Amino acid sequence: MSVLVVVECDKGEVKKSSLEVASYGAQVAQMLGTTATAVAVGEASEANLATLGEQGITKVLFDAEPRLKDFVNGAYTKLIAAATEQEQAKVIVLANSNIGAAVGSRLAIRLKASLATNVVELPKANGSSFTVKRGAFSGKAFADVVLSGERKIIAVKKNSIEALHNAGQTAQVQAFSASLSDADFADAPKQVVMQDQAGGILLPEADKVVSGGRGMKGPENWHLIEDLAKALGAATACSKPVSDVDWRPHHEHVGQTGITVSPNLYIACGISGAIQHLAGVNSSKVIVVINKDPEAPFFKAADYGIVGDVFDVLPKLTQAVKELG
Amino acid sequence: MKFLVCISNVPDTTTKITFTPDNKEFNKAGVQFVINPWDEYALTRAIELKEAQGSGTVTVLNVGEADTEPNIRKALAIGADDAIRVNAAPKDAYFVAQQIAHYAKEGGYDVILMGKESIDYNGFQVHGMVGELLGIPTVAPAMKLDMNGNTATLEREIEGGKEIVEVNAPFVASCQQPMCEPRIPNMRGIMTARTKPLKVVDAVGEGAATEVAEYQLPPKKQGVKLIPAEQAGELIKLLRNEAKVI
Ligand SMILES: Cc1cc2nc3c(=O)[nH]c(=O)nc-3n(C[C@H](O)[C@H](O)[C@H](O)COP(=O)(O)OP(=O)(O)OC[C@H]3O[C@@H](n4cnc5c(N)ncnc54)[C@H](O)[C@@H]3O)c2cc1C
Ligand SMILES: Cc1cc2nc3c(=O)[nH]c(=O)nc-3n(C[C@H](O)[C@H](O)[C@H](O)COP(=O)(O)OP(=O)(O)OC[C@H]3O[C@@H](n4cnc5c(N)ncnc54)[C@H](O)[C@@H]3O)c2cc1C
Numbered sequence: 001m002s003v004l005v006v007v008e009c010d011k012g013e014v015k016k017s018s019l020e021v022a023s024y025g026a027q028v029a030q031m032l033g034t035t036a037t038a039v040a041v042g043e044a045s046e047a048n049l050a051t052l053g054e055q056g057i058t059k060v061l062f063d064a065e066p067r068l069k070d071f072v073n074g075a076y077t078k079l080i081a082a083a084t085e086q087e088q089a090k091v092i093v094l095a096n097s098n099i100g101a102a103v104g105s106r107l108a109i110r111l112k113a114s115l116a117t118n119v120v121e122l123p124k125a126n127g128s129s130f131t132v133k134r135g136a137f138s139g140k141a142f143a144d145v146v147l148s149g150e151r152k153i154i155a156v157k158k159n160s161i162e163a164l165h166n167a168g169q170t171a172q173v174q175a176f177s178a179s180l181s182d183a184d185f186a187d188a189p190k191q192v193v194m195q196d197q198a199g200g201i202l203l204p205e206a207d208k209v210v211s212g213g214r215g216m217k218g219p220e221n222w223h224l225i226e227d228l229a230k231a232l233g234a235a236t237a238c239s240k241p242v243s244d245v246d247w248r249p250h251h252e253h254v255g256q257t258g259i260t261v262s263p264n265l266y267i268a269c270g271i272s273g274a275i276q277h278l279a280g281v282n283s284s285k286v287i288v289v290i291n292k293d294p295e296a297p298f299f300k301a302a303d304y305g306i307v308g309d310v311f312d313v314l315p316k317l318t319q320a321v322k323e324l325g
Numbered sequence: 326m327k328f329l330v331c332i333s334n335v336p337d338t339t340t341k342i343t344f345t346p347d348n349k350e351f352n353k354a355g356v357q358f359v360i361n362p363w364d365e366y367a368l369t370r371a372i373e374l375k376e377a378q379g380s381g382t383v384t385v386l387n388v389g390e391a392d393t394e395p396n397i398r399k400a401l402a403i404g405a406d407d408a409i410r411v412n413a414a415p416k417d418a419y420f421v422a423q424q425i426a427h428y429a430k431e432g433g434y435d436v437i438l439m440g441k442e443s444i445d446y447n448g449f450q451v452h453g454m455v456g457e458l459l460g461i462p463t464v465a466p467a468m469k470l471d472m473n474g475n476t477a478t479l480e481r482e483i484e485g486g487k488e489i490v491e492v493n494a495p496f497v498a499s500c501q502q503p504m505c506e507p508r509i510p511n512m513r514g515i516m517t518a519r520t521k522p523l524k525v526v527d528a529v530g531e532g533a534a535t536e537v538a539e540y541q542l543p544p545k546k547q548g549v550k551l552i553p554a555e556q557a558g559e560l561i562k563l564l565r566n567e568a569k570v571i
Pocket of ligand 2 (some may be wrong): 332334361363364417418421440441447450451
């Protein structure tokens with residue numbers, strides 16, 4: 001019995017969320033007195049996979065099939081199922097990403113496993129069952145869920161687990177083949193279009209986010225958000241009305257009906273803090289609110305706040321970050 | 326084409342979440358339930374595609390007890406032709422997926438549309454499970470869906486971008502914006518919805534694969550620390566030295 005972790009790679013690098021997933025899997029393996037094996041998906045490089053040793057991974061299975069570079073649900077599911085059988089894995093850990101959760105739900109049926117998505121903590125074992133804490137009601141609550149199946153699949157929410165860094169440890173990378181055929185690539189993309197992200201930081205992966213609302217008055221003022229984001233190494237985001245009127249692209253919209261983010265730092269500029277907006281950001285570690293209205297509801301959910309005009313405050317913040325060096 | 330749209334009945338987005346005293350169940354008292362916002366995209370898109378094709382049917386399916394019927398009727402008022410309610414409390418995603426897969430197969434639907442996720446339980450998993458149970462592709466989450474004959478072209482969102490995917494019916498897709506502008510019921514729709522068929526059927530298959538032991542509310546925030554606007558730069562120092570996040 002071992003623990004299998006699924007690591008997503010992009011342009012040869014292991015994604016940050018997958019370093020967290022690997023660390024989660026390694027800690028579960030330790031708890032169960034076994035080792036953690038990783039299986040790589042996406043555009044992986046063998047050299048980078050070996051560094052997963054730092055996250056406590058012993059062995060990495062790598063299928064060099066070039067069509068695995070892009071997300072293909074059918075092929076990924078078959079690959080991970082084959083790795084599960086080879087490793088006799090009882091626990092599978094993946095990222096709660098669009099890829100991880102989509103594959104996890106197919107695997108739950110194929111492997112007759114109990115699945116929990118959106119998991120925020122390490123499990124507590126009780127005999128052969130696990131209790132895991134997961135986010136529910138769009139960040140407004142948590143649920144302790146009991147997984148009692150013989151096989152368990154856990155999809156870990158980004159930024160909820162600290163990645164381990166045991167310097168110098170390396171994982172052994174092993175060639176692996178799931179004997180994938182054309183039929184497994186039925187949902188292969190005809191085309192992949194990546195966003196042109198400000199500063200190259202993807203919002204779902206970002207650990208700092210600067211976000212703007214209607215208080216920014218118009219798209220022509222977004223350089224104030226972008227300048228601060230750039231100085232901090234943060235991604236940019238926005239409220240729903242801002243993307244509804246096309247001031248910003250839809251993929252930047254956070255909230256209950258947008259994407260959920262849980263960065264270490266979320267800076268809200270000219271956003272009132274409606275309950276549907278908070279649902280997408282309230283698991284951020286530190287929330288900063290800049291709003292000219294002292295009664296704005298967002299201040300109740302904030303750790304730090306400035307009552308002031310964004311057009312005056314944002315340039316000062318950017319300047320102060322630059323001065324930090 | 327026969328479209329099946331699966332709708333989940335969820336607390337309104339403004340609901341303050343509370344639990345029963347033993348923390349084992351969501352406290353429904355006084356809560357307004359709505360059609361899961363993502364599912365409205367699935368429903369409207371199915372109706373649009375049916376209209377564009379000039380023939381076909383849109384059936385809505387909900388796994389829920391009798392109290393979900395007002396929202397099923399609302400879906401009929403928006404433009405679905407008929408409805409199925411699987412008469413059972415939706416215990417977990419696996420339980421729900423088995424019901425959908427069973428009745429989808431029985432009815433011979435070509436396209437099964439769902440929302441990206443249910444905003445109560447945030448599972449993002451029923452669509453994948455249904456696809457696997459039926460042995461057909463699932464495209465999740467889809468931002469765009471067009472049909473040409475039996476072939477669908479979809480935009481699937483991935484972290485940081487999108488994939489253009491082509492699949493043949495039958496398939497499952499989970500929908501999200503900006504797929505369409507969700508419709509709201511008009512007077513005529515509300516009148517005709519009353520007489521559209523709503524079939525109540527029994528649950529099938531196995532029980533749930535998971536169980537909730539306890540719900541918890543997030544810890545309360547300490548309260549906001551305000552920095553005067555004139556000393557905005559101080560905030561950055563606090564973020565570095567006190568909060569240690571930059
Ligand atoms: C079903 C449903 C789902 C929804 N989902 C989402 C969602 O996912 N995400 C989301 O964001 N919203 C969502 N909403 C919308 C939500 O209810 C709010 O309407 C929205 O979040 C408000 O956006 P805002 O804060 O940018 O704008 P507003 O509420 O208009 O707030 C603007 C704020 O800017 C401040 N301001 C103005 N000028 C300045 C200035 N010069 N300097 C500083 N501050 C200034 C004002 O004081 C105000 O607080 C949803 C609504 C519904 C009904
Ligand atoms: C107050 C309340 C408490 C609940 N508590 C729990 C709980 O403790 N554990 C639990 O597992 N579930 C619970 N549910 C049920 C939940 O609403 C779902 O029906 C089911 O569990 C699937 O949830 P999910 O988040 O995994 O769905 P997702 O995978 O996120 O849903 C994706 C899509 O599947 C479809 N779908 C989901 N549910 C249904 C449904 N019932 N009928 C038809 N289509 C559907 C919709 O199109 C939805 O957009 C609760 C529901 C309510 C109203």
